[in-house]
Amino acid sequence: MDSHFLDGHYQILKILNDREKGKIYLVEDVNLPSSQFIVKQLSPPNSNPQALTSLHRLFASKAATLEKLGQKHEQIQKLIAYFEENEEFYIVQEFIPGNPLTDEIIQGQPLREDQVITLLSEILETLVVTHNYGVIHQDIKPANIIRRESDKKLVLVNFGTVNEAITNTVENSEYMPIEQVNGNLKYNSDIYALGMVAIAALKGLPTKEISNLQNQRNKLTGEIIWRDKNLKVNRKLAKIINRMVRFDYRKRYQYATEVLDDLKKITNVDDEQQKQLQKKLLLVLIGIIVCITLGVAAWQLRSPKPVRDAQQTLYQKGENKYEEGNYEGAIEDFNQAIKLDPQNALAYNRRGDAYYRLGDYEQAQADSSQAILLNPQDANAYFDRGFAFSELGKYKEAIADYTQAIKLNSKDAYAYYGRGLARTQSKDNKGAIEDFSKAIALKPEYTEAYLQRGILRRRLRQRLEAIQDFDKVIKINPSDAKAYYQRGLTQSINKQKYAALKDYTDAININPKYIEAYLNRGDIYSDLGNKVEATEDYKTILQIDPKFIAAYIHRGIHRFSFGDYKGAIEDYTAALKLDTNNLAAYNNRGNAYLELGNKKAANQDYSRAIAINANNALAYYNRGVIRTKQKNKPGAIADFKKAARLFQQQGEQDSYQDAQREIAILQNNSAPAPTTRPKSGKIEKN
Incomplete structure (x- = not known):
């Protein structure tokens, strides 16, 4: 046997592992050029002829089973072939890049x-x-x-x-x-x-x-x-x-x-979970005192004194643990209270709140349902179940529960607010604004309702009204960092960069760990050419949270903007280590590689972005740029056409026109004007 070939046609390219029990090779089949495989050599413990005969049958049987198995599922490594040479056993497996x-x-x-x-x-x-x-x-x-x-x-x-x-x-x-x-x-x-x-x-x-x-x-x-x-x-x-x-x-x-x-059965934890949990804490407080009073009165009428005392003790222990943030401990105490009295609607209600705080929204919903079953007139139980349904993405059911809570208590500003949030998720923008407005009418200093109405108004391009809502929050509570931040976003959209800078700075002064405020302020500093200030903001974010991917992406864009392409590549690579499917990192790193003249690496990054998301218009556009530079006219036209179609579908009119212009230039074989052909690809922030 040729020392560089196995089974006569597998050319060894590299030894991947050299172990005592056998080697592992990367090979190429000379009969199928450019086809790479993994070959594993398996050395039997002894060379006794009788043992080898037995091993031969066993090897063939096991290998045949694996060969068939590889055809059953696309995420199982395929066994391509198996053979024996010089009393050694070999299996040929799929090489998976x-x-x-x-x-x-x-x-x-x-x-x-x-x-x-x-x-x-x-x-x-x-x-x-x-x-x-x-x-x-x-x-x-x-x-x-x-x-x-x-x-x-x-x-x-x-x-x-x-x-x-x-x-x-x-x-x-x-x-x-x-x-x-x-x-x-x-x-x-x-x-x-x-x-x-x-x-x-x-x-x-x-x-x-x-x-x-x-x-x-x-x-x-x-x-x-x-x-x-x-x-x-x-x-x-x-x-x-x-x-x-x-x-x-x-x-x-x-x-x-x-x-x-x-x-x-698990609902994935949403990025907004902590925010929603904070809202929940504020919103449920309104019903606690009433529920406790009603519940205690009901126990006094129904339960013998010793049992009633034990219930009250366990319930209060659970309540204390809940307020301390020991939700698992609270659940244990509520469990015991429920065992003593399975009709204890209040204990079900509070246990559901504890499950909600632990992110177990299905159990929270189940407990609220049981509380409703025991007391159909409990508006707070409908309110709680509405929040559980919202976290489970069941907005229709959530809206129905909030509506029922409002029927039972038409003066409950919090129920209107909760329904407004659910309607926002259901794209019922008109209904959501009406609900936030009703909550404000019932509770004129309800800052969260102003804040959410302002955010929704900004999305609907009612920017002046949005700023008025944020102004109101700040007037009621000058220490509300979120209101400054949201007003800053709105000012930025209105191209009022210096006003936005002031708002982001105010938000940071109130909350020195407000990552999103640093990010947006850094972006504005970068746009204004304030290199040092922008760099400092991105650096601060990564000191607060080294895994905040957007900071690497935005700092990469900032570095790219003043020609630090190697620094930009470092940032995009850091982002990809945290998220291997980050489209913005691939697109933008491709642009940086392109500026450094590394067309191959740029092309690979754009292609990876397309592999992750076949509808990523920017990646097609950027790959069209690189193919144009590589004189691959058909490939470039195909990419620009795909990009144009996607840009048009996504409402990106300016980018659509850019892609159409590139197609026209390529099809007419005309030399582009100096300002027509982009020097690099398009940047992606998110």
């Missing part, structure tokens, strides 16, 4: 909950097919999960079934459960390993740190202790992961479908 998950799970940089849920869902769907086919992966870990470059989907690679059959060994992994280490492999051993990957992602732990985590176990139960006071995780998601990584495989999820079913 992309990056392993180890590139995304970085020390001290946790992934967001929604990213982890998506990760789990994608791999679990793959495991459903794998397990149904009778195959256990055996080695799930970040290095064996590849984010495919072409479509950004997660692909499961390096199945251990053939390796184990030939080498007769199992490579110990930090992610493996105890039964697998002891040779008692189960289907849900894969579920355990995937749960450990999820924990690593949520905590920002690289593989080398997982061993330490595996040692942090409860001495009585043996379960991993992975949650701490600094890690805020949705209670339902944490419960799912805990069940995935149970020490005893019999207490774990048995099937991947079970995990998927539970994940589907």
Whole structure:
């Protein structure tokens, strides 16, 4: 055998791994030029002829199974072929361009909950097919999960079934459960390993740190202790992961479908959650005193004194814990109160509030429903359920509940406000403004209602009226940073840059950690040519929150504007480390590469943006620019046409005309005027 060829036609391009039990090669099939594959060499433990004959049958059987499995799901690495040479066994696998998950799970940089849920869902769907086919992966870990470059989907690679059959060994992994280490492999051993990957992602732990985590176990139960006071995780998601990584495989999820079913019940945490939670706290206070009074009166009429006293004690303990922010503790006390009296509508109501604060909106909705069932005249329960429905994206149901609350109490400004928020989400702008206005009429100093009406009016291009609303908030409460910020946004849209600067500065003076105010002020400084001030604002943001992606994007644009293309590339690359699918980072980094003359890198970035979102008009436009420079006239025209169509659909008239002009120039073969052909691509901020 030629030392550079395997099976006579796989030319070795690179040795990827040189292990004692076999090598891993990157190869090219000379019969299929430009076709690259991974070849794994598996060395049997001995060369006894009888043993080799047995291994031959086993190898063929296992490899054939993997070959068929690869055809069943697009996110499973395909086994292309298998062969034997010189008493060595080889499998040829699909080469998947992309990056392993180890590139995304970085020390001290946790992934967001929604990213982890998506990760789990994608791999679990793959495991459903794998397990149904009778195959256990055996080695799930970040290095064996590849984010495919072409479509950004997660692909499961390096199945251990053939390796184990030939080498007769199992490579110990930090992610493996105890039964697998002891040779008692189960289907849900894969579920355990995937749960450990999820924990690593949520905590920002690289593989080398997982061993330490595996040692942090409860001495009585043996379960991993992975949650701490600094890690805020949705209670339902944490419960799912805990069940995935149970020490005893019999207490774990048995099937991947079970995990998927539970994940589907979780509502992803919205970026606006904290803002909504703050609103909720302010809005629910109005009904608490009335509800407590009514509830206590009802208990006194219904319950024997000893039971009534116990109820009141437990309820008050729960109430105290709720006010302290100990929502889980509050739920435990409300649970006990409900056990003593299953008809206790008030306890259901407050327990629902606690669940709401923990982000468990489904349970909050269920508790409010039970409170309504027990007391259909409780306006506050309808109000609470309306907020739960809103967080679940069920705005129609939310509006119905707020309407019922208003019927029961027509003077409730907060119910009108809540319905206004839900109507805003439902695009009923007229109804929303009417509700905010009614809330203001009932409560003339209701600053949140003025603020939301102002934001909505700005969206409707009623900018003068919007500024009047923000002015009113500031008059009522001169320390309301949000009002200055929102007025600054409106001033900026009106091209009143210096007025906007003052408003953003006032917002920052009130709240020195107001990231969005720094960002917008930095942008205005940049537009005005104030290089130092803009740079300082972006720097301050990243000191407050090193993971705030927009700061890297906007600072990159700022650096680009004064010719610091390398600095801009650094910022866009930093943004992509935090979000591998960030379109603005790819588009803008492509522009910076183009300015540096690196057309290949620019083209790759524009193409990646298109792969992520086929309707990204800017990426097509920018790639059209690069193809024009590369003298690829047909490709450039095709890209500009696609960009023009998308710009037109999106109402971007100026950009549409730019694309049409480029098409006309290319089709007429005329030399462009110096100001006609863009020197670089279009910038994208969001």
